[in-house]
Amino acid sequence: MNSQPKYIIVGAGLAGLTCAYELLKRGEKDFLILESRDRVGGRILTRNGIDFGATWFQGHHQHVHRLCRELGIAQFPQYSQGQSILVYSSMAPAHHFENDPSATPASRITDGTSALIKALADQLTDHITLNTKVASVHEVQGKLKVATNQGNYSSDKMVITVPPLIATIIHYEPALPAAVVTAMENTHTWMSNAIKLGMTFRKPFWRDSGLSGMIIGQNGPVTELYDHSNAEDSKYALMGFVNEALRDFSEEDRKRRILDYLSKHLGQEVLEYLSYEVKDWSEDWHTSCESIKSFYMSPQYGDPVFHETYLDNTLIFSGAETSPTYGGYMDGAIHSGMIAASKLTD
Ligand SMILES: Cc1cc2nc3c(=O)[nH]c(=O)nc-3n(C[C@H](O)[C@H](O)[C@H](O)COP(=O)(O)OP(=O)(O)OC[C@H]3O[C@@H](n4cnc5c(N)ncnc54)[C@H](O)[C@@H]3O)c2cc1C
Numbered sequence: 480m481n482s483q484p485k486y487i488i489v490g491a492g493l494a495g496l497t498c499a500y501e502l503l504k505r506g507e508k509d510f511l512i513l514e515s516r517d518r519v520g521g522r523i524l525t526r527n528g529i530d531f532g533a534t535w536f537q538g539h540h541q542h543v544h545r546l547c548r549e550l551g552i553a554q555f556p557q558y559s560q561g562q563s564i565l566v567y568s569s570m571a572p573a574h575h576f577e578n579d580p581s582a583t584p585a586s587r588i589t590d591g592t593s594a595l596i597k598a599l600a601d602q603l604t605d606h607i608t609l610n611t612k613v614a615s616v617h618e619v620q621g622k623l624k625v626a627t628n629q630g631n632y633s634s635d636k637m638v639i640t641v642p643p644l645i646a647t648i649i650h651y652e653p654a655l656p657a658a659v660v661t662a663m664e665n666t667h668t669w670m671s672n673a674i675k676l677g678m679t680f681r682k683p684f685w686r687d688s689g690l691s692g693m694i695i696g697q698n699g700p701v702t703e704l705y706d707h708s709n710a711e712d713s714k715y716a717l718m719g720f721v722n723e724a725l726r727d728f729s730e731e732d733r734k735r736r737i738l739d740y741l742s743k744h745l746g747q748e749v750l751e752y753l754s755y756e757v758k759d760w761s762e763d764w765h766t767s768c769e770s771i772k773s774f775y776m777s778p779q780y781g782d783p784v785f786h787e788t789y790l791d792n793t794l795i796f797s798g799a800e801t802s803p804t805y806g807g808y809m810d811g812a813i814h815s816g817m818i819a820a821s822k823l824t825d
Contacts, residue, residue, distance in 0.1 A: 490640035492521025497816030525591030529677030535585035566696030669807030780806020
């Protein structure tokens with residue numbers, strides 16, 4: 480790998496890969512992506528058919544739709560037939576309701592959201608360096624010197640797609656303006672506090688009881704659950720969010736509470752799972768850090784300070800949380816990657 484590329488992109492999540500893909504489309508090949516994890520995708524992670532990171536997108540997420548079309552990625556609607564369950568109190572009986580048949584269900588990516596990441600990364604194999612954590616960026620006379628755990632690099636320009644809060648860990652010289660540092664420190668990393676649960680089954684037994692697999696309720700050990708079977712409807716799964724109140728419970732205790740709760744609402748067949756896995760993103764330092772906060776509504780993203788360039792016009796911020804549209808979401812990540820590629824080349 481060339482340690483002195485024209486451009487360095489920090490982070491091989493959706494924003495970084497999109498930025499690189501856009502550079503390739505413009506005929507630009509002299510760039511490198513430095514990624515701290517041993518895999519690409521960042522907050523997109525499909526394992527054993529389960530999306531432990533991003534899953535859904537809507538009709539208005541036009542950047543996701545366009546990118547999927549361009550890369551030949553298929554999509555399918557979230558399964559929502561049958562009755563869903565609302566658990567609004569631990570004392571009252573659960574409420575069963577029909578989903579609105581006129582509502583457009585959210586979309587999922589066939590073969591899991593990581594299929595989108597794979598399609599991008601397959602075109603960028605010569606440009607991605609894994610296990611490479613950027614520690615510092617030093618601007619000297621319009622050139623950048625970049626120190627990582629794997630050695631030093633230099634480049635003309637750099638795009639940082641690391642979530643702003645995590646990007647505060649990187650040392651910048653000269654120092655970034657105080658307003659930028661404050662904005663970085665105050666930008667919650669979307670979903671960095673989420674705990675996701677995925678379970679696979681031989682059969683979609685809940686459908687036999689006329690259930691959609693959807694359970695909503697803030698008081699139980701699982702706050703949201705959905706049918707997560709594959710597009711071909713040949714592999715069956717449930718996926719959802721674990722109540723953060725269970726974060727500090729032992730794994731064994733947490734699992735017992737989750738299984739008790741799900742078997743109460745969906746039936747004893749829950750206990751016949753083929754696989755059971757929980758991923759707590761707050762324990763993943765590539766995404767999270769000590770100062771995570773519990774935000775479930777999307778906070779205000781795309782602070783204008785992230786739209787400026789820094790270190791003598793060599794440093795550009797990108798990533799879902801910097802996007803002027805749909806901040807925090809995949810659509811925002813793609814949009815921000817496209818903007819960064821334009822800033823590099825235009
Ligand atoms: C549980 C969960 C559920 C979600 N659900 C949805 C959903 O349903 N729909 C939706 O639209 N969005 C969802 N999202 C959000 C979506 O995943 C993000 O918007 C998107 O993936 C962000 O991409 P990104 O490239 O901006 O950031 P990231 O994916 O965070 O990529 C940043 C990359 O930088 C790397 N990195 C960090 N520090 C360094 C360093 N110092 N040096 C080098 N590399 C570094 C990281 O390893 C990572 O790969 C969800 C996220 C999570 C976690």
